[in-house]
Amino acid sequence: MATTMGQAINAALMDAMEADPKVLMFGEDVGQLGGVFRVTDGLQAKFGDKRCFDTPLAESGIMGTAIGLAMYGWRPIAEMQFDGFSYPAFEQIVSHLAKMPNRSRGTVKLPVTVRIPYGGGIGAVEHHSESPEAYWAHTAGLKVMTPGTPEDGYSMMREAIRSDDPVIFLEPKRRYWMKSDADLPIETEPAHKAVVRREGTDVTLIAYGPMVRTAMETAEAAEDEGISVEVLDLRSLSPLDTPTMIECLKRTGRAIVIHEAAMTLGMGAEVATRLQERAFYHLEAPVLRVTGFDTPYPPAKLEEFWLPDVDRILDAIERSLSY
Amino acid sequence: MATTMGQAINAALMDAMEADPKVLMFGEDVGQLGGVFRVTDGLQAKFGDKRCFDTPLAESGIMGTAIGLAMYGWRPIAEMQFDGFSYPAFEQIVSHLAKMPNRSRGTVKLPVTVRIPYGGGIGAVEHHSESPEAYWAHTAGLKVMTPGTPEDGYSMMREAIRSDDPVIFLEPKRRYWMKSDADLPIETEPAHKAVVRREGTDVTLIAYGPMVRTAMETAEAAEDEGISVEVLDLRSLSPLDTPTMIECLKRTGRAIVIHEAAMTLGMGAEVATRLQERAFYHLEAPVLRVTGFDTPYPPAKLEEFWLPDVDRILDAIERSLSY
């Protein structure tokens, strides 16, 4: 029976709450409604409204109380309903969630998982299609994960909840309906390992979250043109698996980073910089970036022109190969 | 008579308020106290408490009302008392200040200047030494400026206030006491132009804000060792003056980016990526980074071990030259 990524994450929440009575799930509309994407569906029915509950409409409140709950000894999973609505919680995330364990010399642990559906491609209105990952990945003290497959949706969510470090768990919302035939539960590679999703020899596409699938489609299209494309799924954005990135580069000599977030200071900048820092002599071409533009996220009717797609990536492959 | 950077910025505020009766200055303790660094000293006495005033203690409130005041037709200068206290205003800055002009198809202009003393090196307690520039520079719709000299403190502040775009104006607080003999008023290069502060032929140091002076000191030290170091002061972090960066690289073949902010996804990542993207064949060595570590900002007694300094930069120069 096929499972979607949304269902896989739901199953992970279910199983984690079953496995550990300290796990709590809360946020806006996650209880009776089961979340606006139904990712928390059934949790309140199964675990009661003390373990899965709705909060008042206040994201800083959600994050700050999650910190207090964690200090007490619970393992909170807090949902930010959409990417763009994680910003009111920025202060609590950056000044406390990320820093309090360090501030306390490790005496305070904050095993908080922050679930954030993110990214575009679903025709939503403004503030519902943001890609805030660079804000979090620049912030020391946070771990940042994002699954590109339903399997990882399950396994990485379990890992995030088990982690004693705070984890920003970015769910690629346009892939909630992506299917897999895998049986759950499933355990994939640890999150800090990037995984080669497709082998290839000419060029490496480095992607994560929603763009993993787009990269795979591009690789197939390129194959028709006789180009052998490797696809690396980063999975964890903080830490970044630099050694694996370098291995890939050594194989193909060419890398292209793909993400939806704006180009300037997006993840592509860090990946490219690390590659040239540590594998300088292996670069046969500059590391290229195929990303969102340096503009606010566009309205629904124009998002297809903004988002990286197969054609734009194919062009970049051509450019890379032309070096 | 020597002028400090703090005095130069104060003079710029004074002159801008004199020149345009629409300019308002507000924030926490900026009125009667004249700001915790005295940068707004004398403004309330001169222009009255309608044009320079204290607000309640609420940064989102300061930023959101600045937006409303700008919609009405004022030109607000809003102070965030310290870098770390700009985070509660993140939502208003990212979702509205940066996006409302675009959202409105340009019918709404937000000529808001956000003054933020930033960076470390003054032995302050936590949250008073943050370098948040990458958060703002990643956010389309904002301009981000930071002066490295008293002259730029004056001239770029005037430009920021004149700008019809929202500007995040980052004041390198440890350089408030840096002196210059220049006469004010003074007009320097437009902010979007990076400026070569020192010519050199072996390697280019790319710095901004507080690190410009450190880069200059390093260049002098290197000269003693017979290494000719060029220093480029970025001045504007968004936009980045890519053409000038490239010119420098073409001259020296080697570049090192220096900043206090954490390494991962700091400005260095973007600078390095652009250089390798656009001047690939001119790189004789990878673009290196000398930056803060990927940890929270340290306590006062340890900041000297964290902050980039002359020795650490000299080491990087050596590494760069060894390629």
Next chain:
Amino acid sequence: MNSNVSEAIALLPPNEPVHLLDPDGTYHEDPEHPLDLDEAQLRELYRLMVVTRKVDREAINLQRQGQLGVYASCMGQEAAQVASAYALKTEDWIFPSYRELGAALVRNVDAVGLLQLYRGTWLSDHNPYEHNFALMAIPIGTQALHATGFAMGARFDDNPLVSMVYFGDGGTSEGDPHEAMTFAGVFKSPVVFFVQNNQYAISVPLDRQTAAPTLAHKAIGYGIPGYRCDGNDVLATYAVTRRAVERARSGEGPAFIEALTYRMEAHTTSDDPTRYRTQEELDEAAKTDPIARMRNFLTQRDLYDDALENEIEQQAKDTATTVRAGIYDAPHGDPMELFDHVYVDPTGYFEGQRELLAAELEGGDA
């Protein structure tokens, strides 16, 4: 701080929300809330509600037909919106959330433009300065600060205008309206905080949103008077708002109004309200419908007849038809516009990005 603590009690809301019209149209005179509306205005309020409902329904249809990505209906809240906006002068400013079609129509904001946000051709499509109607705000409560800053600005400028900001029961929990009311109180800004308490924030009912006796009890914490009205009673809402607006205009400072109403439709067209509320509850709420109530009142006063009914129906239909046509005809927009409004002065930006997109649009390579 007001040192006279015992006088402060005047800032508290009345025990019962102000209510002038029964569901059957019976009007209760209230000397504290006299009506300054003539017959034409009474009919106008009714007309605006009917047109609002019709256009709202059309928007839902357009969404079902795939013409809008999503839509947030104001059905059931017409009285609250129309009456409050009607209490303003045209020079006053409105700062809406995403649900204020009724307030927009009072201001003659073109519904076709307004709905472009939901259609996704652009992030907004009206010039706020044309109708003194700000852009819709999606991040909850954030616009309260813009309204407050705007009102501060007007006062600094000795301009006797008032700004009014709409947000919901859920919005009262966010930090921004709290900070806005704090600023408004301190600066005595002429801003009216108009809260449509429609009982839900998506699926979350009021008692999960706050333990306050009523939302209007929040106002005293900012030194602001808290008012309450039956938000399905167009006359009560008008009277209460009118008083608050003129009080603000005269320099007495901000006010907070809680209008009790009910969201008859789903939160948005993406929502499935059967998951969190019952048909019985809906049926009960329908009995307090604001439009029927006003029609009953007009009928009792002999201000309503078939001719008026036909005229209004026709007008509503025409408007809906225009909206429908306008939406169907709206061009999807020019992708190159993505770069046009990010900066007034874009020097140094978009290097290569603009060219890349232009090349793609021409079908060439980048």
Next chain:
Amino acid sequence: MNSNVSEAIALLPPNEPVHLLDPDGTYHEDPEHPLDLDEAQLRELYRLMVVTRKVDREAINLQRQGQLGVYASCMGQEAAQVASAYALKTEDWIFPSYRELGAALVRNVDAVGLLQLYRGTWLSDHNPYEHNFALMAIPIGTQALHATGFAMGARFDDNPLVSMVYFGDGGTSEGDPHEAMTFAGVFKSPVVFFVQNNQYAISVPLDRQTAAPTLAHKAIGYGIPGYRCDGNDVLATYAVTRRAVERARSGEGPAFIEALTYRMEAHTTSDDPTRYRTQEELDEAAKTDPIARMRNFLTQRDLYDDALENEIEQQAKDTATTVRAGIYDAPHGDPMELFDHVYVDPTGYFEGQRELLAAELEGGDA
């Protein structure tokens, strides 16, 4: 929502702050606020205040001598802090801001450790779980949410503890305490919001902070009772807090206390208060000194004599000396520790950065 609006008025603060002790030590009995303190406890409260003031003064000296980077004095606020913390049980948790030396000393938190934040050897230096005393919070008001979450957590766990959070008059303007009180009200969490209204937020006086009749009038907006007490009256503060704490413990929910006090020192040692307040104002405030008042009371009750005075003075001096020595002796810390606590599991982090610093420390090249 509490549907009984007229009962809600009970949430409002009294017209006058609760006050039991006059400056001359005269005690006014108040049947609503009976004292459950024996003689030893009365002396203990006094002793804690005296020690607090002495250590506070020592910290200011240490800052002047360059041993602390900065320090935020609690002089004048000893009664508010000591009495409120004393009203808790040891299992209860305290969430301080940066000024709560007095509360910390009640909890036996080592002042040497506490002051490391200001010395800058580390960002904090005590284990919160040892004394149920959270780390000091510098970003204003943010800790209110931690206290609320903690109290929610205790209640979910059927653990009858209470959490108490300190913040200032300025802090009431931030969004976080607003959201905290909203959550606390809805979840009926056993948290006490203790506001020391010391009249200033750095240079900004109270009337620029809020137009509320009193800060305690904010509480009703969250369905929380708002109390007020003379914060320089150690007995009144104790009595009011005690009642609020036990009420919370018994499941009746959160409370808000405004303690009226005055900051006798500069905001921090970096501040120059002569820029914003007069010597006359200070002289006036000095007359309400909390310590002299309690000493007068004890003297009137024959609970105070030279022996006690000497004993307490000696103890205060000893503590100050210990603090002084401890601060002077404190090592500056190991730079390599910068990498030690960022993550519980640092796999994949700090590649090269740790090695770079280690090499630099060894004097070698990186």
